[in-house]
Amino acid sequence: MFFGVDIGGTSIKIGAFNSGKLVEKWQIKLDFKTAEELVDVIYNSINSRYDSISGIGIGCPGFIVDNFIYESANIHFLNQTNLVTLFHLKTDAKIRLVNDANAAALGEAYFCGYKNLLFVTLGTGVGGGLVVNGNILEGAHGAGMELGHLHNDDTYNFTCGCGKKGCVETLSSATGLVNIANSLVGHYQTNIKQPFNAKKIFDGAKVEDELATKAVEIFSDYLGKALANACILVDPGIIMLGGGVSNAGDFLLEKVQASFQKYALKVIADTKIILAALGDEAGMYGAYYLVANKEA
Amino acid sequence: MFFGVDIGGTSIKIGAFNSGKLVEKWQIKLDFKTAEELVDVIYNSINSRYDSISGIGIGCPGFIVDNFIYESANIHFLNQTNLVTLFHLKTDAKIRLVNDANAAALGEAYFCGYKNLLFVTLGTGVGGGLVVNGNILEGAHGAGMELGHLHNDDTYNFTCGCGKKGCVETLSSATGLVNIANSLVGHYQTNIKQPFNAKKIFDGAKVEDELATKAVEIFSDYLGKALANACILVDPGIIMLGGGVSNAGDFLLEKVQASFQKYALKVIADTKIILAALGDEAGMYGAYYLVANKEA
DSSP states (O other): EEEEEEEOOOOOEEEEEEEEEEEEEEEEEEEEOSSSHHHHHHHHHHHTTSSSSOOEEEEEESSEEEEEEOOOOOGGGTTBOOHHHHHTTTTOOOEEEHHHHHHHHHHHHHHHHSSSEEEESSSSSSSEEETTTTTOOOTTOOOOGGGGGGGGGGOOOOBBBBBBBBBGGSSSSSSHHHHHHHHBBBOOOOOOOOOOOOOHHHHHHHHOOOOHHHHHHHHHHHHHHHHHHHHHHHHSEEEEESSSGGGGHHHHHHHHHHHHHSOOGGTTOOOOOEEEESSSGGGHHHHHHHHHOOOO | OEEEEEEEEEEEEEEETTEEEEEEEEEEOOOSSHHHHHHHHHHHHHTTSSSHHHHEEEEEEEEEETTTTEOOOOOOOGGTTTTHHHTTTOOEEEEEEEEEHHHHHHHHHHHHTTTEEEEESSSSSEEEEEEEETTTTTOSSSSTTTTSBBOOOOSSSOTTTTTTTTGGGTTTTTTHHHHHHHHHBBTTTOOOSSOOOOOHHHHHHHHHHHHHHHHHHHHHHHHHHHHHHHHHHHSSSSSEESSSSGGHHHHHHHHHHHHHHHHHHGGGGGEEEEEEEGGGGHHHHHHHHHHHOEEE
C-alpha cells in the first residue's frame, strides 16, 4: 500500500492507495508543536490501520527542495527540517515530500492524464504548481510557480502578506476579492451586507449586484492577466483552477478566459483553462503519485 | 562528427564538434527563398567539408515544438515546416531542431555545467530560454520563456512588435533603451547626438550624461523586475544575460542586480545574475549538445 498525505494549515488528510485507487481516506487535526510529533502521529495513524507500508508521499506548505523544508510560513516548527530523515527513524518505506500546491498540481495532472499542466489554487491566497513532462518544477529555492507573488498590479497597490505590493494574491484570491470590493464601496451600489467575503461577492455578481459585478470583473481581469503572463513563460497548454474560489465555477471561468484572451500573445491564445477535477483530494493523489512514481 | 547550426536573421553559423570540442566554425549568408533551399545549402556546406555526419542540431528563430516550426516571425518561408523531414531526404544522420534562444540557453547551461538556467538575450528584442534539469522547457506552443512578451509596464505603454503594449522588450532591449531615451528628451540634459542607439546611451551613462544615466536606470529597473517575476515562477537559481546589450558588462549587471533585489521575494533573493560565457557561439553549442545528447 502507498499513502498520500496532505498537510494543511489546520488538518492532515491521509489517503490509502492500492493500484492507483484511493481506497480509504481520513483526517487528523493539526495540533502539534514539533516536527517529531507530527511524524509520530502520521506514522502511527497509518501503521495502526495498515500492516504493509510501501511508501508515504507528503504535500506540505512551504519552500521545499529535494524533500527538505527550507521555510514553511504556516507551520513554523517545520522550518529547516527533513521529514524524510524523521520518518526513516520509524520505517524503511520510501518517503517523498513536496510543496502542497505542487502535490495538488501533480495529482490533477496524473489523474487527468496531462503531461504538462499549470495548476492554480485560488483560496485565501493564490498558489500554483507546474508539471513539465510529468515532473514538478520545484525550483532552486522551492519557489517554483509561486504565482501568488508574481507582481501583477501597480494600480491598487494592496500590501501582500510577503511585504510587497501588487502581488497576484492581493487581488486574485478570496482576500483579494474582498480588498477590491472594499475599495469600491461608495462608488458602486450594493445590497450585500458587510463585512464582505468571497462567496457573498460571487453570489451578488450572479444576481447582477452592481458593486459585486464590478469587483468580480476586476478580480477576473487581473487573474487572466497573471495567467497570460505565466503562460508566456512556461506555456503549459492547459491551466487548471482549483481552491475554494474556483467553486464559483463556469461563472468565474468564462470571465477569466475572456481576460486571458485580452492579455495572451497570439501563439498561446488557445491555452485551455478548466476547473480542477479532484477538489480537496488533489494533494493526496499527487503525494501518492510522487512516491509510487506513476506515469502521467 | 556532430554539427551545431545557428540560423539567424541574416546568416547561418555552423560549428563542427568532436568529443565536445568546437573544432571548426564557418558562416553562410542567409539568402534563400524556400526551406528546401535552406536545407540544401546547410547540408551541402557540411557534407563538402566532412565525410562522417553523426548528427546535426539546429537552433532557429520561431515557435518550435518537437522539431516542427509552427511560426517563424523572422524567416517566413519556414512557417509550418519540418526541417527534420527535409534533412532526412539527404541523410540518415540524427537531426534535432529547437528555438534559437532555447539553443543558446542549453549551450550556456551545458558549457558552464548548470542543470538549471534562465538565459536571457538582450538584443534588438528580448529572448529567453529555460533549462530545467538539463532539458529545454519548450512549451506546448513553443512559447516557453518568451520573456520579451511578459507584460511588465503600465507606465510607458510603448507598443511592442507583437501588437501589445508594455511587453518586456518595449523597454529592456536595445530598441527599448532608445524608446526610453527618446521619451526623456527635453526633461534631462544630454550631450549625446541623436538619433540614439543603445551603445551611445550606455557610453553616455558611463560618463554620467544625465539623460543616459536616467535611461539606463529605467531600463535596468524594468529588467530587474521582469527577471524577479520570471524567477518567482520558475526559480532557476541562476540567470545569465547575453546578447548585444549585455556587452555593457558589469556596469549593467550591477544595476540589474540591485533592481532584482528590489522586486524579488526573499526566498529567491540570492539568485545569481551573471554574464553569458559563450557569446555568439552559444546557439551552436546548444544545438550540438542537443543532438549529441550530452549531459550538463
